[in-house]
Amino acid sequence: MVNNISFCYFLKKHYTYSAFGLIISSEIEIPEFVISKEKSNVTICYGNVPKTLKKAEHEGFRYQISKNEFLIKYSTWATYFVCNGEKVIIQPEKNADERDIRAFILSTVIAIVLHQRGLLPLHTSGIVYKNKGVLFAGNSGIGKSTIAIALNKKYKYKFISDDITVISEQNAAPIIYSSFPSVKLWQDSLDMLKISNNKLPLIRKDVNKFRYNTNTDFYSGILNPYAIFVIENNVQNKVEIIEIKGVEKFNIVRNHIFRAKMIKELYSNEHFKLLTLFLNSAKCYKILRPKDVNTINELSSMINKIIKKV
Amino acid sequence: MDKKYVRKKELLSSRMDNEIVMMHPESGKYFALNPVASRIWDLLETPHNLNELIEKLLKEFDVSEETCCKEVSAFLKEMSEKKLVVISEQG
Numbered sequence: 001m002v003n004n005i006s007f008c009y010f011l012k013k014h015y016t017y018s019a020f021g022l023i024i025s026s027e028i029e030i031p032e033f034v035i036s037k038e039k040s041n042v043t044i045c046y047g048n049v050p051k052t053l054k055k056a057e058h059e060g061f062r063y064q065i066s067k068n069e070f071l072i073k074y075s076t077w078a079t080y081f082v083c084n085g086e087k088v089i090i091q092p093e094k095n096a097d098e099r100d101i102r103a104f105i106l107s108t109v110i111a112i113v114l115h116q117r118g119l120l121p122l123h124t125s126g127i128v129y130k131n132k133g134v135l136f137a138g139n140s141g142i143g144k145s146t147i148a149i150a151l152n153k154k155y156k157y158k159f160i161s162d163d164i165t166v167i168s169e170q171n172a173a174p175i176i177y178s179s180f181p182s183v184k185l186w187q188d189s190l191d192m193l194k195i196s197n198n199k200l201p202l203i204r205k206d207v208n209k210f211r212y213n214t215n216t217d218f219y220s221g222i223l224n225p226y227a228i229f230v231i232e233n234n235v236q237n238k239v240e241i242i243e244i245k246g247v248e249k250f251n252i253v254r255n256h257i258f259r260a261k262m263i264k265e266l267y268s269n270e271h272f273k274l275l276t277l278f279l280n281s282a283k284c285y286k287i288l289r290p291k292d293v294n295t296i297n298e299l300s301s302m303i304n305k306i307i308k309k310v
Numbered sequence: 311m312d313k314k315y316v317r318k319k320e321l322l323s324s325r326m327d328n329e330i331v332m333m334h335p336e337s338g339k340y341f342a343l344n345p346v347a348s349r350i351w352d353l354l355e356t357p358h359n360l361n362e363l364i365e366k367l368l369k370e371f372d373v374s375e376e377t378c379c380k381e382v383s384a385f386l387k388e389m390s391e392k393k394l395v396v397i398s399e400q401g
Contacts (some may be wrong), residue, residue, distance in 0.1 A: 249327075280324065
């Protein structure tokens with residue numbers, strides 16, 4: 001009898017991707033990401049995670065965090081351990097669906113990798129205008145992805161990100177990294193954008209959200225900042241766009257750092273430097289639009305006009 | 311009376327249009343300065359005493375010497391209490 005168990009280890013499949021300016025080697029397939037042939041600087045693998053962190057600085061509902069380590073347990077799906085901005089270990093629960101395991105990597109887990117690397121992940125979608133990035137920030141469900149796709153479809157702006165956009169610096173100048181080509185859209189967003197859900201895969205097992213791939217409309221690379229729009233609900237029944245100046249810019253955009261509540265002030269020095277650098281070369285606007293009203297055509301036309309005259 | 315004030319150098323600060331946002335790295339607290347306070351902050355890049363500040367500000371802003379003196383004193387007091395400016399060791 002040949003015992004080839006140890007041999008199997010070497011046969012484990014690895015996928016290499018580029019996303020958020022990182023090269024990620026992953027044991028779990030992530031079809032949302034772009035395949036890369038470069039040498040990886042982040043690895044994602046299955047394995048055993050520690051029970052607790054040795055030096056947790058904060059503990060919250062199902063997670064523990066320190067500046068270089070993070071542990072989070074989603075009891076139905078998996079526990080994730082993230083360290084030094086370069087390693088993610090996933091310990092899945094029995095019968096967990098791979099789509100669910102992946103969904104948490106693409107949100108909280110990857111955001112913590114980015115925070116640990118001293119980068120600034122903002123909760124925004126994004127498009128490209130003249131080699132510069134235009135970002136749309138807002139709370140979940142406000143329509144960040146919908147507006148980015150509407151501007152892409154109607155006015156041909158290339159797409160850079162759906163939910164998390166990374167701000168970094170290069171030679172003392174602020175830069176934006178593109179994320180990945182895929183977008184998560186609810187059925188009502190698909191309706192507004194007139195996209196059929198026929199053939200679109202579900203992102204999670206029991207959640208009615210679809211994965212839409214922007215393919216050739218995706219821009220991959222580094223951009224200079226151009227503008228950031230922060231989307232909020234309007235109590236009045238109309239769409240308004242107001243330019244924000246001064247310290248108010250800092251205050252409103254800081255609210256949209258990805259997973260800000262979870263990380264507390266652990267990375268506030270890094271974030272202060274990157275956010276002020278970014279805001280000094282990006283115009284900032286607040287979009288107020290009525291809740292539960294389809295204003296996508298009016299809104300995209302107003303934004304298009306502003307972008308073209310900035 | 312001749313105490314010279316200067317910015318606390320560990321502070322992170324950045325101009326946002328004509329205002330300034332600052333962060334105290336140890337406490338993690340944020341502060342914002344309005345346009346006039348931002349101008350004083352610019353001057354405090356190098357040590358200044360009260361009279362030197364007032365002299366410069368009177369040239370730039372339309373304000374009486376008395377009001378200016380009162381407000382700049384109050385500003386320096388508040389900034390010292392918040393540990394955003396310190397007494398310069400160069401005297």
